[in-house]
Amino acid sequence: MNPEFPPAPQWNPQTRLLRAGKAPAYAGGTAVNPPLVRASTVLFDSTAQQREMRGRRGDERIFSYGARGTPTSFALEDAVSELEGAYRTRLLPTGLAAIGMTLLSYLRPGDHVLLTDSAYQPVRHMARQFLQPYGIEYSFFAADGSDAEAGMRPNTRMLYAECPGSLVYEMCDLPALAAMAHARGALVVVDNTWGSGVQYRPLALGADVSIMAATKYLSGHSDVMMGTVATTQAAWAPLAERCDAFGMAVSPDDAWLVLRGMRSLGARLQMHGQHALVVARWLQAHPAVATVFCPALPSHPGHALWQRDCHGTNGLLSLELRPGTPQAAVDRLIDGLQLFGIGASWGGYESLVTQAHMAEARSVTDWSRRGPVVRLHIGLEDPADLVADLARAMDQAGLA
Numbered sequence: 001m002n003p004e005f006p007p008a009p010q011w012n013p014q015t016r017l018l019r020a021g022k023a024p025a026y027a028g029g030t031a032v033n034p035p036l037v038r039a040s041t042v043l044f045d046s047t048a049q050q051r052e053m054r055g056r057r058g059d060e061r062i063f064s065y066g067a068r069g070t071p072t073s074f075a076l077e078d079a080v081s082e083l084e085g086a087y088r089t090r091l092l093p094t095g096l097a098a099i100g101m102t103l104l105s106y107l108r109p110g111d112h113v114l115l116t117d118s119a120y121q122p123v124r125h126m127a128r129q130f131l132q133p134y135g136i137e138y139s140f141f142a143a144d145g146s147d148a149e150a151g152m153r154p155n156t157r158m159l160y161a162e163c164p165g166s167l168v169y170e171m172c173d174l175p176a177l178a179a180m181a182h183a184r185g186a187l188v189v190v191d192n193t194w195g196s197g198v199q200y201r202p203l204a205l206g207a208d209v210s211i212m213a214a215t216k217y218l219s220g221h222s223d224v225m226m227g228t229v230a231t232t233q234a235a236w237a238p239l240a241e242r243c244d245a246f247g248m249a250v251s252p253d254d255a256w257l258v259l260r261g262m263r264s265l266g267a268r269l270q271m272h273g274q275h276a277l278v279v280a281r282w283l284q285a286h287p288a289v290a291t292v293f294c295p296a297l298p299s300h301p302g303h304a305l306w307q308r309d310c311h312g313t314n315g316l317l318s319l320e321l322r323p324g325t326p327q328a329a330v331d332r333l334i335d336g337l338q339l340f341g342i343g344a345s346w347g348g349y350e351s352l353v354t355q356a357h358m359a360e361a362r363s364v365t366d367w368s369r370r371g372p373v374v375r376l377h378i379g380l381e382d383p384a385d386l387v388a389d390l391a392r393a394m395d396q397a398g399l400a
């Protein structure tokens with residue numbers, strides 16, 4: 001039966017209602033944005049067509065069932081592949097789920113994965129919760145990559161990097177790490193949430209797989225969760241097969257929101273970066289601040305690599321208060337800010353603040369003797385207002 005067949009006059013009202021609105025091909029133009037297609041069932045013209053589509057959907061992208069994707073999620077996949085310079089992309093319900101499916105797709109019991117010390121903190125929890133009980137070994141390498149080669153084992157199947165790293169934005173030499181890992185037969189996976197495919201492009205720098213939390217800058221409005229995994233052609237099959245096997249899919253409404261957010265990604269990032277640098281320079285001159293972490297600052301240890309491999313900086317920056325600053329003063333500073341929401345998951349248009357517990361977030365680098373670290377996400381507000389807010393809250397917290 002043809003799904004486009006218009007309501008027939010002999011059908012009852014309920015049937016007519018269900019058959020109506022099937023978008024007849026009308027004369028005229030085309031909307032700018034792709035339609036939002038919500039679907040579980042997908043109808044075919046005939047058993048022959050259904051058989052043919054099911055036969056082809058393993059290799060090709062075929063609209064055959066809601067869990068296999070919709071025209072809306074396909075549109076987002078294409079946009080992310082474009083952004084990442086990838087062969088193809090899979091969409092997952094969250095950034096963390098995207099990381100989990102990547103580990104699940106490429107690692108087997110008996111394998112070893114070498115993880116960066118700067119990984120998004122829940123990855124450590126995932127390693128303990130999932131890798132360890134499933135017989136997959138893991139260990140960490142220094143965020144700058146300096147001990148990565150020494151950390152490779154005969155059974156190392158994956159090198160997992162995040163560059164710039166979470167919380168303090170360490171840089172590693174990804175092309176060098178990728179060459180080293182590939183020479184030893186390991187796949188190179190990078191969490192590219194910081195770079196968003198605009199400011200950092202791991203696949204072009206030698207990685208096989210690039211993951212993003214589209215929850216952050218791609219969506220850009222703090223109102224949707226999504227993860228993306230983009231790969232080279234050679235790395236594609238295990239990911240696609242595992243995602244299909246597990247029934248991994250995203251809501252088309254969410255895909256539509258992320259796609260809409262992505263249209264302004266470049267413009268937003270430029271503004272976030274400009275504002276963050278205004279705030280960073282002000283913080284650098286503040287006597288209560290020991291260090292400002294932002295790879296675009298010449299004082300940052302990874303600045304040269306950032307200059308070589310990145311294209312701009314975003315709204316993220318962190319500050320280390322002088323060692324010995326009491327926790328009560330940190331709390332007063334954070335609670336005293338009026339323009340910074342207290343919360344995680346950056347990437348929206350608004351400014352955020354949260355404390356970064358570095359000693360728990362790193363196991364290779366020792367942070368125990370350093371001052372408290374506060375992470376800021378600089379939003380699209382006027383940076384002069386953000387600086388004034390920070391100045392007042394610092395004073396009120398007794399930080400001078």
Ligand SMILES: *Cc1c(COP(=O)(O)O)cnc(C)c1O
Pocket residue numbers: 094095096097120162166191193194213214215216225226227345
């Ligand atoms: C937020 C974040 C994630 C996880 O994304 P969710 O969508 O919140 O699950 C992964 N990696 C990095 C670097 C992140 O900042």
